[in-house]
Amino acid sequence: MIDEVVFVKEPPKNCSIVLGVYADGSLSPSAQKIDKNLDGIISKNLNKLNFIGKTFKTSSFLDSGDSYNHIILMGLGDPHKEFSKFELKKLGAAIYAVTRKLDSAVTVAIDAADLHFPCNCASSFMGFGALLKSWVFDKYKTSKDEEAKLKNLAMLTLDVKISEDYYGELRKIADGIFLTRQVVSEPANVIYPESLAEIAKMELLPLGVEVEILDESQMKNLGMNALLAVAQGSEHKPRLAILRWTGASNSESPIAVVGKGVTFDSGGISLKPGEKMHEMRYDMAGSGTVLGLLKAIALNKLRVNVVGVMALVENMPSGSAQRPGDVVKSMSGQTIEVLNTDAEGRMVLADALWYTQDRFNPEILIDLATLTGAIVVALGHEFAGLFSNYDQLADQLSKSAAVTGEKVWRMPMSEHFDKGIDSAIADVQNIAKSHIHGGSITAAQFLKRFINGKKWAHLDIAGVETSSEDLFICSEGATGFGVHLLYDFLRENYTTVP
Numbered sequence: 211m212i213d214e215v216v217f218v219k220e221p222p223k224n225c226s227i228v229l230g231v232y233a234d235g236s237l238s239p240s241a242q243k244i245d246k247n248l249d250g251i252i253s254k255n256l257n258k259l260n261f262i263g264k265t266f267k268t269s270s271f272l273d274s275g276d277s278y279n280h281i282i283l284m285g286l287g288d289p290h291k292e293f294s295k296f297e298l299k300k301l302g303a304a305i306y307a308v309t310r311k312l313d314s315a316v317t318v319a320i321d322a323a324d325l326h327f328p329c330n331c332a333s334s335f336m337g338f339g340a341l342l343k344s345w346v347f348d349k350y351k352t353s354k355d356e357e358a359k360l361k362n363l364a365m366l367t368l369d370v371k372i373s374e375d376y377y378g379e380l381r382k383i384a385d386g387i388f389l390t391r392q393v394v395s396e397p398a399n400v401i402y403p404e405s406l407a408e409i410a411k412m413e414l415l416p417l418g419v420e421v422e423i424l425d426e427s428q429m430k431n432l433g434m435n436a437l438l439a440v441a442q443g444s445e446h447k448p449r450l451a452i453l454r455w456t457g458a459s460n461s462e463s464p465i466a467v468v469g470k471g472v473t474f475d476s477g478g479i480s481l482k483p484g485e486k487m488h489e490m491r492y493d494m495a496g497s498g499t500v501l502g503l504l505k506a507i508a509l510n511k512l513r514v515n516v517v518g519v520m521a522l523v524e525n526m527p528s529g530s531a532q533r534p535g536d537v538v539k540s541m542s543g544q545t546i547e548v549l550n551t552d553a554e555g556r557m558v559l560a561d562a563l564w565y566t567q568d569r570f571n572p573e574i575l576i577d578l579a580t581l582t583g584a585i586v587v588a589l590g591h592e593f594a595g596l597f598s599n600y601d602q603l604a605d606q607l608s609k610s611a612a613v614t615g616e617k618v619w620r621m622p623m624s625e626h627f628d629k630g631i632d633s634a635i636a637d638v639q640n641i642a643k644s645h646i647h648g649g650s651i652t653a654a655q656f657l658k659r660f661i662n663g664k665k666w667a668h669l670d671i672a673g674v675e676t677s678s679e680d681l682f683i684c685s686e687g688a689t690g691f692g693v694h695l696l697y698d699f700l701r702e703n704y705t706t707v708p
Contacts (some may be wrong), residue, residue, distance in 0.1 A: 212306070213343040213361045215337035215381075217373040218317070221366055225315040226280040228305055229262030230324045232289035238324035240366060248277060256283065261384050266304040266682075279314045285325035288469065295335050296615030300481040300682045301325075306360070310344070319366045333365035334376035342683045343382050347395040379510050383697055384702040386506030386648065387690035389413060394498040394675065394688035398474035403441075404520035406473060406494065407449040410501055410520065414453060417508035422655025424450040434561040436540040437521060440554040443478055443531025450562065451497075453504045453518035457511060457705075460687055464515035465704055466572035468562050468581035468694060471497030471522040472554045478525050478551030479533055492688070495557070495675035496578035497522060499692035506697050514705045517570045521562035525554045537636045541565060545636040550666040553640045556580050556653050560660040567662050574603060574704075575664045577657065578671055578692050584649030585621075586673040593619040594691065595670035599653035603667050607695070615683070616695040618669065621651060628655045 221227055221244065229252065230238030230345065237252065238247055245252040252272065261269045265287035272281040284305060293301065301320075309316045322332035340363055346355055349551045367373040391418045393401055393409060401409075401473050406424045415421050416493075426447050429438060434450075442447035451471075454464075472493040476482060482490065497520035504518045532538070536548045546557060561579055567575060585595040596611075596618040598604040604620050611618040630646030633639035636658055643650035684690070 211346065212341050212363055215341060215363045215365060217367045217370045217377070218364050219367065221317045221319045222364065223277055225278060225364070225578040226282065226309065226312050227278045228282045228284050228309065228316065228318045230320045231261060231283045233258065233263050233265070233287050234283065234289055235262055238286060238291060238320060240319045240321050240324050244319060252281060255429065261447060266300065268304070268308045270274055273625065280312065281336050282308060284308070286320070290326065293332070295613055297333035298325070298327065298332055299339030299342065302336030303343035303683045305336065306340035306343040308459040310358045313411065315362045315364065316360060317366065321366045321368055323368065324453050327600040330367060330369040331374045331376035333367040334373045334380055337363060337365050337377050338380040338384060339683055341381070342387065343685070345388055346392065346393060346685055347687055353684050354491060370486060382509035383506045383694055384536040386502040386697070387693045389505050390498045390502030390665060390690040390693050391684070391688040392437065393501060394492055394495045396491070398524070401494065402446040402473045402524055403449040403489070404446060406471065406497065406520070406522055407451045408452045410453060414504055414633070415502070417505065418455070419504055419508050420454040421453040422454075424452070433539070434540045434563065434565065435538045436546055436557040437523060437561040438477070439532045439536065439538045440472070440525050440546065440557050444529040446473070446524045449522040450565070451522060452562055453500065453520070455504060455507050455516045457507070457513045458515050462515050463573040464517045464570055465574045465700060466517045466519065466565055466570055466576070467500050467503060468559065468575070469496035469498070469500035469521045470494070470559055470577070470581065471520045472555055472558065473522060473524050475525045475552070475554065476527055476535045476657070478531050478554060479527050480550045480552040481527055482552060493580050493674050494522070495580050495688070499578050499690070499696070501670070502690060502693040503696050506693055507700070512705050514700050517566065517572060517698065519562055519566050521558045523558055525551070532585040540660070542662070544638060545660065547633040547636040547639040549639050550641045553653070555579050556656045557640055559657055562655065563660050564662065567664055572664065575661065575666045576669065576696070578669045580672040580675055581670045582650040582653050582672055585670040588621070588650060589619055589673060591673045591677065593617045593626040594674050595650050596620045596667060597623055597670070598646045598667040599658065599661065600667070604667050607667055607699055608703065610695050610698040615696040616691050621654070623654055623658065623695060625652060627651045628658070675676060
């Protein structure tokens with residue numbers, strides 16, 4: 211993993227250097243200056259290679275005599291294209307991917323002018339992307355990846371101070387993302403409700419975040435029977451972790467973010483198929499995102515009040531587990547008929563959402579959950595499903611998704627789907643009637659019944675919290691989806707930080 215990213219106005223010698231080439235075969239302005247100092251050696255080799263600078267494509271290494279160890283050509287695409295912040299992150303990640311095996315320092319001689327970016331912080335976002343790409347989960351490997359040698363990256367910039375300031379904030383966001391990736395990657399014998407609650411204390415208390423942990427008896431006294439019903443089959447006891455960051459006036463209503471935290475989901479009595487059941491250790495990714503988000507907020511001292519709630523349970527089959535056909539009374543007073551014990555996340559969130567509204571009276575309420583396989587059928591692994599009862603909130607989240615590259619797609623909600631979860635013997639059933647399709651929508655409609663007049667958004671992240679392939683800004687495994695998205699949402703809409 212990269213240890214340090216620094217910013218320079220002039221590329222040093224005796225390092226490897228990355229230069230930009232456009233799709234028409236021309237060198238970027240920064241590359242032209244270096245080529246001139248090298249008596250045109252880059253242009254000559256470029257012609258020999260017949261390299262076309264398609265975006266994010268690279269050439270083989272070129273010998274430049276004694277000036278640089280290696281010269282790496284990076285495609286920048288259309289010479290008139292203005293890069294977005296997300297594209298800059300992807301560019302930085304692509305640079306890391308092609309330089310990770312180099313044991314010498316690397317300088318990226320691509321600046322804002324090369325990319326037609328309107329701010330001198332372009333190098334900051336490239337450094338951020340390289341850093342995100344460099345993280346790997348190898349805790350349990352006795353033999354580490356010896357090919358990843360790159361530790362230091364220097365970024366060419368027109369303004370060192372601006373770049374350092376921007377990168378300082380982004381580096382702390384990365385720390386939050388890495389915490390999310392770490393806890394989501396851990397196996398279920400390491401991450402369970404009690405241990406994840408303790409990690410929240412350990413990570414956040416030193417940063418000034420108030421951390422309160424409710425145990426089983428406290429939740430029982432509150433009437434959180436829907437959450438407790440999911441947990442009752444496991445030897446691991448449930449926890450509710452409440453994380454409070456007060457960065458603004460105490461009089462300002464907080465923004466609340468609630469995460470599903472099923473640390474392992476066997477399906478309970480409605481047992482899941484054995485194939486890929488090991489992946490159900492990721493079912494706590496919603497809570498993992500809440501944890502990482504609060505770390506990023508606290509490190510950057512955002513002037514906003516945020517309440518994070520991590521609803522932590524393990525869903526296991528046993529003699530004490532809830533059964534299909536059971537009826538439980540939720541904290542809201544509404545009764546739930548449990549038709550399928552594998553539709554457990556919505557029951558956990560029903561109580562966690564009601565508790566959060568009842569205690570904190572938030573201005574905005576957002577939940578994140580690996581809630582349904584149906585959202586993967588609908589949107590694949592490219593988008594999270596966005597459901598909301600408030601158009602402005604949905605628009606704000608969509609805008610931040612476009613900026614950060616953590617994509618969302620707004621999904622419909624309607625009375626038709628809501629009727630599909632009416633129960634014959636209780637107020638609501640936890641899965642829809644068999645003839646009602648659209649499983650991710652009916653799950654969202656279920657949650658909506660526990661929203662008590664608040665502006666609310668639900669993010670179904672089941673398809674995006676992990677990746678089975680190497681992506682631009684992360685390797686295979688946990689992605690940390692949602693930390694940057696929600697950080698940007700808060701920063702742009704609810705703080706006065708410049």
